Amino acid sequence: MEAGLVRVLDTLPGMVFSINPGGVIDFVNRALADYVGIQFQSDRDWSWPIAIERPDGATFHSKLRSMLQQSQPFQMEIPLSLPDGVGRSLLLRCNPMDDGAAERRWYGIATESTVDSRPRDKNDFQRIVDSIPVPVAVTTPSGDVEALNNPALEYFGRTLEELKDWKATEVVHPEDLQATIEDQLNAHLSGTFYNVESRHLRHDGMYRWHNVLGLPLRDVNGTILRWFHLLVDVDDRKRAELELAAREREARVVLESIPAGIGVIGIGGEVEAINGPLLRYYGRTLEELRDWCSTDVVHPDDMPRMIDAVDRAVALGQPYDLEVRLRRADGVHHWFQVTGSPLIDDEGKIVRWYALHVDIDDRKRAEEALAERERESRFIVDGIAGMIAIFSPDAKLVGGNQQIIDYFQRPIDELDNWATNGITHPDDLQLCIDSFMGSIATGEPYDYETRFLRHDGIWRWFQLRGLPLRNTDGEIIRWYGLLTDIDDRKRTEEQLRRSEAFLADAQRLSKTGGFSLRLETGEIVWSAETYRIFDVDPSSPVTIQTVLSRLDPESVLKVCNVIETARAGNGDFDYDIRLIMADQSVKHVRVLAHSKKNKDGEQELAGAVQDVTERREAEEALNKVRSELSYVTRITSLGLLTASIAHEVNQPLAGIVTNASTCLRVLDTEPPNLEVARDTARRMIRDANRAADVIVRLRALFSRKPPLIEPIDMNEVATEVIALAFGEIQRARVSVVSEFGAALPSVAGARVQLQQVIMNLLRNAIEATSAVEGRPGRIVIRTEARDAEVRLIIEDTGIGFGMDGTKRIFDAFYTTKPDGMGIGLSVSRSIIESHSGRLWAQSNALHGATVGFSVPIHPPGQAETFQTDGSVAPR
Amino acid sequence: MMKTQKPLVSVVDDDESVREALPDLIRIFGFDVRAFSSADEFLASEWLKDTDCLVLDVAMPGMSGPELQEELARRGEKIPIIFITAHKDESERIPLLQSGAVDCLFKPFSDVALQDALDRALR
The missing domain is CATH 3.30.450.20 (PAS domain)
Structure with a gap:
């Protein structure tokens, strides 16, 4: 471009530029260069400082190239990023110029956009946004913070300047920053609002969730000029939602796991x-x-x-x-x-x-097993022969078996008050409390005895034993108490104790001691009284030698014989021994023993020894007196029997005299009848012997010689007595009938003594019968064998015993006869008892009385014994 | 058995010695003799009616001598009775004599006393 034209263009009060169809800017006048802050040099490319972070910035070049491909004038806004940091936009108006050259050129002017992002009236805008009760931020389309309302400044606690660099600070939670930027960018690119939830740093350092609503402000052409960002605090809801979501996640995890x-x-x-x-x-x-x-x-x-x-x-x-x-x-x-x-x-x-x-x-x-165990336990507990009580660690009764319910017939709750409800015997209560509560306190088992009141009002003794049940930590979780009924045992113990005391007293008083001898080992056990009887120190051991050294020679043989017999087998022994004491005094000891196998299977001789010295001496004295008395009674009877004796003697004498007379007469005849003479002579000899026998019996009856113990035919002695008393019977004019048993066994006795008894009883019967007038006197003498004894019974029709005679007739010196001594029956009883027999008397139902005695039969094969002291040994 | 011409003396005594001794002696006196051990045996005997004299023991088991005397009297049998007894008791003898007995001899008695009594009884 020519220099003059350039000066003209630089002088214009407007911003001018030219651009080729490829979008290369080949001229920019000074005003435009100054505006954008980039000087134009013809040898260097010049380009718009486009704010590419803004949505329209990113698409600017593509849009521009599209427009340049067309030959129509166009205008478009270009977002600029200028050195002052303030986002601005220029409205470009371009027209094509065809100057015949091969390439079309475009010339344009740039003016500031009429809708500037910067508020024209900052105060008005500030008032508006401050009136919004939530934080509000206003940003440029490129996202730079332009303004904040007071709630926002207060929330963040920072200045506007500090917050302009919000992307580099942590006012938006780091975890939410990228998403926030992306959402804003996408919204800007799509031109729609955005709505995002992100955390923002409050002035106190706490992040709070906000629902951020971004709304674009557009110009009349729809170009977004600014973004308004409203931050609604949703922290509580958001946290609740997050928590709910977390819970739901957790719940899902839980449900699946x-x-x-x-x-x-x-x-x-x-x-x-x-x-x-x-x-x-x-x-x-x-x-x-x-x-x-x-x-x-x-x-x-x-x-x-x-x-x-x-x-x-x-x-x-x-x-x-x-x-x-x-x-x-x-x-x-x-x-x-x-x-x-x-x-x-x-x-x-x-x-x-x-x-x-x-x-x-x-x-x-486990429940089934537990139930089974409980059933078993219950079965066992209910089957235990005792009451079970279950206590908590603090001594509360929490259970019991059926037996305890049955015994008290009260519910467990009531039984828990055992100390106050009267079921524990008052005398035992303190012991119970001390023992039981002591164990509760120490955890030690308890064991004591007490009486409990049964439902029927009976106190019974129980042994109470309790054990604590502990858990794995050693803590007591239960107390189990076993209540065992020991009432019978207790009473037995008491009876045993008393019995032992009685036995000891009885042994001491009766002078009877016990002993046992193990025949295989020779071990001897004595009771205390046996030690006393033998006068042996109780602390010294007892041996066979101890026993034998105390005995007289005869007793030594007797004891040795018994031991040998006992060793051979079971048997009973009853024998007397004599002890020679240290002072040479003699003790008479009766021994009753039996040998048998003990519970250990050993042959043992056990029994009792009784010091019968005093009794023996008394018996000897008594026997002497009795013997004297018996003799006296016999002598007394002698006078009364004189007539009978004469009768008994006169009968054979009559025979002798008559035979002698006959003999003489036949001898005087011629021739003498020798045959008759011989017969009469033989009869005389017989009758003379008969008379002699009478005399012998009389002498035996009235002699003082000790009686001979021999087998006695009761019928025979009774017949002899009747014969002796025959004269008396005749005089009394009573009939005597004998009803003797056939084939009676013999009895062991003294013939003279038994005759004396029979004679005494018969004479009493004769006298009682003869005293009665008006009815025929009759006496029946009966003998019989019964069990192991022979009885002789005399029944009369006499005057009887009277009102109380039966009770007293055996008393010495009791008599109903005017001339009686009253000793006959007492002596008779003494004799019979010395034969181990029994003498009795009773009144008859109609008339008279019956008196009888029994004596044991003589054991077959037993040799006769002779008692030098006149007594009969008991069998 | 037929009764002879001799007077018949019956002896009633429970004592065997007497029953054996007396008959021989009484036969020597020239009498027939029968011996009985008890009153009942005599009463039941066919010789009761033929007895001319009765030698009777006083004390016997069962019916005694005096009781037999009473029984005979009750039957109208007037047999002379000589009592014999081993109890030498005069107090018993007198009532027997008063009851009509020919005599009462105490055992042992002499053959003369017996013969005298028999003579008197059979006179």
Whole structure:
């Protein structure tokens, strides 16, 4: 371009430029160069400082080239980025000029755009935006901040200048910055509004969520001049949403990861959804499970219950909860707790059901095992022969077995007040409290005895033993108490204690001691009294030698014999021994023992020893007195029997005299009848012997010689007595009838003594009978064998014993006879008892009395014994 | 058995010695003799009616001598009775004599006393 034209153009008060069809600017006058701040040099390319960050800037060149391809004048706005940093736009108006040259040129003028981004009236604009109650930012199309309202300045706590460089600062949260820029750029490019949610740094350093609404301000041509950005604080909502979203995510994770099944069921009963764990458990697809009623996922035994529960829940709108067995993919059934709850909308309508399936198989089996153990425990506890009480660690009674209920017949709650409700014996209460509460405090087991009141009002003794049950940490979680009824044992113990005391007293008082001898080992055990009897130090051991050294020679043989016999087998022993004491005094000891095998299978001789020294001495004295008395009674009887004796003697004498007379007479005849003489002589000898026998018996009866113990025929001695008393019987004019038993066994006795007894009884009967007038006197003498004894009974029709005679007739010196001594029956009884027999008397129903005695039979094969002291040894 | 011409003396005594001794002696006196061990045996005997004299023991088991005397009297049998007894008791003898007995001899008695009594009874 020519220099003159250039000067003209530079002088024009407007901005002029030329441009070739390729868009290359080949001339810019001074005004334009000054405006844009880029000087024009003809040898250098000049280009517009386009604000490419603005949407229209990025597309400027393509638009310009498009316009230049046409031959029509055009205008277009060009966004500029000028050195002052303020975004401006120039409105370019271009016209083509064809000057015949090969290339068309375009000439244009540039004017500032009428719609400048900068407010014409800054105060008005500021008032408008400040009136908006939310932060508002105004930016250029290229995004530079032009203005901020007061709420924005207050929110950010920064100046406008500080906020112009918002992209480089952290006023927008770093995580949201890129998205914010991209959204703004896209909105600008598309020319539409944008709406983004991002965090902005408040003046206090806190980021808060805002819903940012970007609205473009356009000129009449639709060109975006500015962007208005409204920041609505949505922090609370956003955080709530985020939290909800987080929860939902978490819920989804939970639903898929929890070890429980969840099913979603529509109101029609169809399965809408099932979570993963439940699907995996069943090993089926959702489709396969939609109609669950027709599948086998529920155990056949539980299916009816399941259907019923679901149907009822759906009908009533109430949750359901039941335990059923569900079939696992491998065919194994597990117990599940299925809980169904309805989801209800705002209007109260059920929209669906959620069913939670929790695998409780382990719990169920544990419960079953526990129940089984409890049944077993209950069975055991109820089967225990005692009462069980279960206490909490703080001593509260929390349970008990059936026995404790049965005993008290009160509920457990009442029994818990055992210290105050009267079931514990008052005398034992303090002991119970001290013992029980002491254990509760220390944790040590307790063991004591007390009395408890049974439901029927009876106190019974119990032993109470308690143990604490501890958990793995060693803490006491229960106390278990066993109450054992020891009442019988207690009473037995008391009886035993008393019995032992009695026995000790009895042994001491009766001078009876116990002993045992283990025959195999020779071990001897003595009671205290035995030590006293033998006068041996109780602390010294007892041996066979200890025993034998104390005995007289005869007793040594006796004891050795007994030991040998006992060693051979079981048997009973009853024998007397004599001890020679240290002072040479003699003790008479009776021994009663038996030998048998003890519980250990050893042969043992056990028994009792009784010091009978005093008794023996008394017996000897008594025997002596009795002997004297017996003799006296016999002598007394002698006078009374004189007539009978004479009768007995006169009978054979009569025979002798008569025979002698006959003999003499036949000898005097011629020839003498020798045959008759011999007969008479033989009869005389016989009768003389008979008379002699009478004398012998009389002498035996009235002698003082010790009686001979021999086998006695009771019928024989009775016959002899009747014979002796015959004269008396005749004089009394009473009939005596003998009813003797046949083949009586012998008795062991002293003939003379038994005759004395029979004679005494018979004479009493004769006298009693003869005293009665008006009825015939009759005496029956009966003998009989009964059991192991022989009885002789004399029954008369006499005057009897009177009112109380039966009781007293055996008393010494009691008599109903004017001339009686009153000693006959007492002596008779003494004699019979010395034969181990029994003498009795009783009044007859009609007339008279019956007196009898019994003596044991003589054991077959037993040799006769002779008692030098006159007594008869008891068998 | 037929009764002889000799007077018949019956002896009633429970004592065997007497029953054996007396008959031999009484036969020497020239009488027939029958011996009985009890009153009942005598009463039941066919010799009761033929007895001319009765030697009767006082004390016997069962019916005694005096009781037999009473029984005979009750039957109208007037047999002379000589009582014999081993109880030498005069107080018993007198009532027997008063009851009509020929005599009452105490055992042992002499052959003369017996013969005298028999003579008196059979006189």
